[in-house]
Amino acid sequence: MFITLEGGEGAGKTTQILHLAEWFQRRGTACLLTREPGGTPLGKSIRALLLDPENRSMAPETELMLYMADRAEHVQRVILPAVSAGRTVLCDRFFDATLVYQGFARGLPLDRLLQLHQLVLNGLRPQLTLLLDLPAEVGLARARGQLARGARAQAESRFEREEIDFHRRVREGYLSLARQEPGRFRIIDAGRDEERVEAAIRAAVAAFIHRPDASAP
Numbered sequence: 203m204f205i206t207l208e209g210g211e212g213a214g215k216t217t218q219i220l221h222l223a224e225w226f227q228r229r230g231t232a233c234l235l236t237r238e239p240g241g242t243p244l245g246k247s248i249r250a251l252l253l254d255p256e257n258r259s260m261a262p263e264t265e266l267m268l269y270m271a272d273r274a275e276h277v278q279r280v281i282l283p284a285v286s287a288g289r290t291v292l293c294d295r296f297f298d299a300t301l302v303y304q305g306f307a308r309g310l311p312l313d314r315l316l317q318l319h320q321l322v323l324n325g326l327r328p329q330l331t332l333l334l335d336l337p338a339e340v341g342l343a344r345a346r347g348q349l350a351r352g353a354r355a356q357a358e359s360r361f362e363r364e365e366i367d368f369h370r371r372v373r374e375g376y377l378s379l380a381r382q383e384p385g386r387f388r389i390i391d392a393g394r395d396e397e398r399v400e401a402a403i404r405a406a407v408a409a410f411i412h413r414p415d416a417s418a419p
């Protein structure tokens with residue numbers, strides 16, 4: 203089973219994916235927990251380039267290709283082998299993030315992004331995508347607070363420095379994808395406290411696992 207978590211800055215994905223992995227663990231399923239960018243050794247170097255605020259003038263096309271390179275490596279070396287072996291994979295961001303950040307927010311054409319993904323994904327698609335949704339202002343304030351407290355490294359702050367309109371387009375982009383694919387997406391209100399978000403995610407995943415047409419978890 204392949205599950206992804208998505209959302210704008212400060213949505214709490216990184217905390218919630220850990221809670222979800224613990225929940226699976228308690229039910230006897232050891233998950234592979236991974237993320238993009240940076241889910242492979244090569245990807246960690248790509249992540250550093252992508253998130254470094256020193257690289258603020260990077261062209262959108264360059265940014266796109268770096269995310270695609272990170273994903274190609276991640277899909278081939280980590281995700282496909284694990285999914286083929288029947289493991290449960292939880293991934294903090296995946297290809298929806300490229301459609302939203304490089305497509306909706308930066309303005310690169312979505313049809314081209316989808317074409318590139320045909321090459322890189324090899325038919326792989328998440329079965330379930332949890333979208334942690336909250337207003338861009340609230341998420342950005344949380345994320346900038348984490349930077350100020352040192353809970354997130356300044357060396358990874360390139361996107362937190364984007365203007366609020368960029369982050370509004372990110373939110374709208376995700377909601378638009380979720381409307382287009384209601385079978386795959388579950389929208390979780392991430393503006394609530396951590397425990398309630400955790401419970402909502404658990405309920406969504408449990409309902410997905412036990413859906414009537416599910417063949418195997």
Ligand code: TMP
Pocket residue numbers: 211238239253269294295296297299300301303304361362
């Ligand atoms: P993170 O904060 O969830 O680790 O993600 C790093 C940043 O990378 C985040 O601001 C979103 C951005 N991003 C893209 O722009 N395109 C992508 O394809 C991915 C995976 C992330």
